[in-house]
Amino acid sequence: MSGVPVRLAIRDAIAEEMRRDQDVFLMGEEVGRYNGAYKASQGLMDEFGAGRIIDTPITEYGFSGICVGAAFAGLRPIVEFMTFNFAMQAIDHIVNSAAKTLYMSGGEINCPIVFRGPNGAPRNVAAQHSQCFASWYAHCPGLKVVSPYTSFEASALLKAAIRDNNPVIFLEHESLYGKKFDMPDGGADSLLPLDKAIVMKEGSDITITAFSISVDHALCASEVLRNQYGISAEVINLISLRPIDKTTIVNSIKKTGRILSVEEGWSVCGIGAEIMAIAVEHAFDYLDCEPTRITSSDTPMPYAKTLELLALPSQSKIIETALAMCNCPK
Amino acid sequence: MSPGDMKRDSGLDIYRKLLLARMIEEKAGELYSQGHIYGFCHLYIGQEAVIVGLSENMTNIDSVVTGYRDHVHMLLRGIPPNSIMAELCGKVTGCSKGKGGSMHMYSRDKRVYGGNGIVGAQVPIGAGLAFAHKYRGDGGVSFTFYGDGAANQGQVYETFNMAALWNLPVVFVLENNRYGLGTSVDRAAAGGTLANRGDPFGIPTVLVDGMDVFDVIEKSKSVIEKVRNGEGPVILHMDTYRYKGHSMSDPATYRTRDEVETVKKTRDPITRVKNALIHEIGIGDDKIEEIMNEVTAIVDAAAKFAIESPAPPDHALEMDVTL
Numbered sequence: 109m110s111g112v113p114v115r116l117a118i119r120d121a122i123a124e125e126m127r128r129d130q131d132v133f134l135m136g137e138e139v140g141r142y143n144g145a146y147k148a149s150q151g152l153m154d155e156f157g158a159g160r161i162i163d164t165p166i167t168e169y170g171f172s173g174i175c176v177g178a179a180f181a182g183l184r185p186i187v188e189f190m191t192f193n194f195a196m197q198a199i200d201h202i203v204n205s206a207a208k209t210l211y212m213s214g215g216e217i218n219c220p221i222v223f224r225g226p227n228g229a230p231r232n233v234a235a236q237h238s239q240c241f242a243s244w245y246a247h248c249p250g251l252k253v254v255s256p257y258t259s260f261e262a263s264a265l266l267k268a269a270i271r272d273n274n275p276v277i278f279l280e281h282e283s284l285y286g287k288k289f290d291m292p293d294g295g296a297d298s299l300l301p302l303d304k305a306i307v308m309k310e311g312s313d314i315t316i317t318a319f320s321i322s323v324d325h326a327l328c329a330s331e332v333l334r335n336q337y338g339i340s341a342e343v344i345n346l347i348s349l350r351p352i353d354k355t356t357i358v359n360s361i362k363k364t365g366r367i368l369s370v371e372e373g374w375s376v377c378g379i380g381a382e383i384m385a386i387a388v389e390h391a392f393d394y395l396d397c398e399p400t401r402i403t404s405s406d407t408p409m410p411y412a413k414t415l416e417l418l419a420l421p422s423q424s425k426i427i428e429t430a431l432a433m434c435n436c437p438k
Numbered sequence: 439m440s441p442g443d444m445k446r447d448s449g450l451d452i453y454r455k456l457l458l459a460r461m462i463e464e465k466a467g468e469l470y471s472q473g474h475i476y477g478f479c480h481l482y483i484g485q486e487a488v489i490v491g492l493s494e495n496m497t498n499i500d501s502v503v504t505g506y507r508d509h510v511h512m513l514l515r516g517i518p519p520n521s522i523m524a525e526l527c528g529k530v531t532g533c534s535k536g537k538g539g540s541m542h543m544y545s546r547d548k549r550v551y552g553g554n555g556i557v558g559a560q561v562p563i564g565a566g567l568a569f570a571h572k573y574r575g576d577g578g579v580s581f582t583f584y585g586d587g588a589a590n591q592g593q594v595y596e597t598f599n600m601a602a603l604w605n606l607p608v609v610f611v612l613e614n615n616r617y618g619l620g621t622s623v624d625r626a627a628a629g630g631t632l633a634n635r636g637d638p639f640g641i642p643t644v645l646v647d648g649m650d651v652f653d654v655i656e657k658s659k660s661v662i663e664k665v666r667n668g669e670g671p672v673i674l675h676m677d678t679y680r681y682k683g684h685s686m687s688d689p690a691t692y693r694t695r696d697e698v699e700t701v702k703k704t705r706d707p708i709t710r711v712k713n714a715l716i717h718e719i720g721i722g723d724d725k726i727e728e729i730m731n732e733v734t735a736i737v738d739a740a741a742k743f744a745i746e747s748p749a750p751p752d753h754a755l756e757m758d759v760t761l
Contacts, residue, residue: 180551181571215535
């Protein structure tokens with residue numbers, strides 16, 4: 109299929125899994141009658157009814173705990189957060205209840221649940237609504253953390269996440285919901301593994317890792333690098349932030365000798381910091397220059413458009429940094 | 439149910455359960471002082487009538503979740519004493535293979551879902567268990583235990599709201615033992631009572647003497663049936679008392695010895711049943727002693743089993759993180 113927006117891929121993936129398995133249900137704010145704050149559940153209440161598409165009051169802590177309890181009992185809840193910023197209200201249940209119980213129970217009680225919703229910085233909504241939580245969840249054993257870029261990834265990863273027997277954090281991006289990608293005709297059983305990165309573009313001079321919206325920036329930057337500067341960049345879409353696919357990253361660094369990480373999160377203890385550690389620990393002898401990261405500025409997100417542009421990673425920042433790493437004059 | 443209505447066999451059975459609940463906790467205290475049990479350990483001594491009484495009205499379909507004072511809830515739902523004591527001692531033979539400890543015991547088979555160490559967090563989880571019962575239409579009820587300390591957590595009220603909105607089959611069991619760690623209810627709860635906290639949500643509260651197993655059995659029976667029949671959530675307010683400190687490291691200097699002794703003398707749940715058995719049913723001292731010996735043997739065997747069991751193997755460290 110050509111030109112499928114990410115939000116539709118997500119909607120269809122949920123619907124297909126709900127048709128396949130009666131234990132799957134969707135709960136969150138405005139998911140039902142309103143059809144989703146970002147329309148990622150458009151029409152689902154009509155098909156599945158209010159018993160399986162469940163509108164909640166604005167009480168993230170409470171409904172997350174309720175869904176964890178339902179998952180302990182063997183159901184397969186999909187929890188939609190209107191944004192992951194609001195999931196901070198619920199993070200105790202995500203970490204202390206969902207992620208740790210399998211371990212605390214010696215393998216007795218698992219928690220098959222998906223926490224999904226937009227993550228990172230949309231535009232113009234200031235600090236409390238613009239934050240990437242990838243590294244927060246990637247820090248925690250017991251969770252799986254994925255972040256799709258394309259419509260196919262969103263679909264195939266979400267299906268895999270719903271079928272997985274562990275808690276999965278599924279980080280979407282508001283700026284990608286409307287972006288259209290061609291979808292392969294794979295049917296309802298097209299799944300992607302939750303722990304594998306995808307090489308979006310092969311290259312030989314520099315490795316660029318990214319996830320979610322940052323993949324977009326990295327791919328655009330790689331075009332310019334090739335066309336204007338003759339630099340061949342390999343772009344890795346991380347997809348999984350926990351576990352991070354070390355093998356794919358290390359193999360790429362062995363080929364290119366350079367690693368540049370791009371993310372919307374903050375730098376301190378971020379995903380980029382982990383990528384740098386992987387490079388140094390596992391590919392030290394192959395590095396031709398220092399591992400480098402591009403992150404959001406070490407500030408809360410400003411509202412003013414000019415400042416927001418300064419704060420976020422961008423195509424031009426990637427190009428500029430990659431050129432410096434490759435000792436290539438601008 | 440009054441003591442006089444108690445049949446001989448069921449009375450003896452209840453007495454045996456109360457005594458086992460008391461003695462397993464006393465043994466846990468003993469093993470703690472000897473260093474076999476370590477870390478956080480919260481004893482249930484004094485509150486036994488609550489779970490023993492409620493268990494009389496539970497079915498195998500029902501689910502249970504509670505806070506960190508959980509050993510006796512596990513026991514009454516059918517987790518063997520050996521398995522509980524081994525878990526307390528951090529042994530591989532424990533119900534959580536030694537990886538949960540005092541606060542984290544579970545059994546999928548018995549439908550007990552913790553043992554939760556985060557005060558109040560078990561309340562939405564319990565409503566989630568109720569959600570699953572309703573979703574499947576299996577007729578089960580979730581028994582969600584929490585204390586007077588947890589009763590001030592915001593998530594409890596988020597849960598009341600949704601449980602009432604969605605008519606979930608959940609019995610919220612408020613075990614009001616008067617102290618959240620060292621802070622008495624009157625210093626923690628505005629309004630002077632916790633008995634009206636369900637009112638804004640239309641959730642009825644039933645006042646129960648949590649030191650009287652007969653009152654627990656009697657008052658909970660019809661309430662549970664109503665919840666099971668789809669009439670929505672209920673709060674059972676258990677007026678109870680813990681004899682020991684909050685945990686093993688709490689000397690409980692925030693209350694007088696006199697207060698504790700008075701409760702022990704006048705409201706002890708085990709003495710109450712014992713007296714009823716002797717004076718109202720005519721059970722002889724020899725039978726009482728026989729039960730004591732029987733329970734002592736179970737508890738001693740559990741301690742021996744736990745002490746002699748091996749620690750988890752080193753390779754268990756990285757097991758059970760994800761499936």
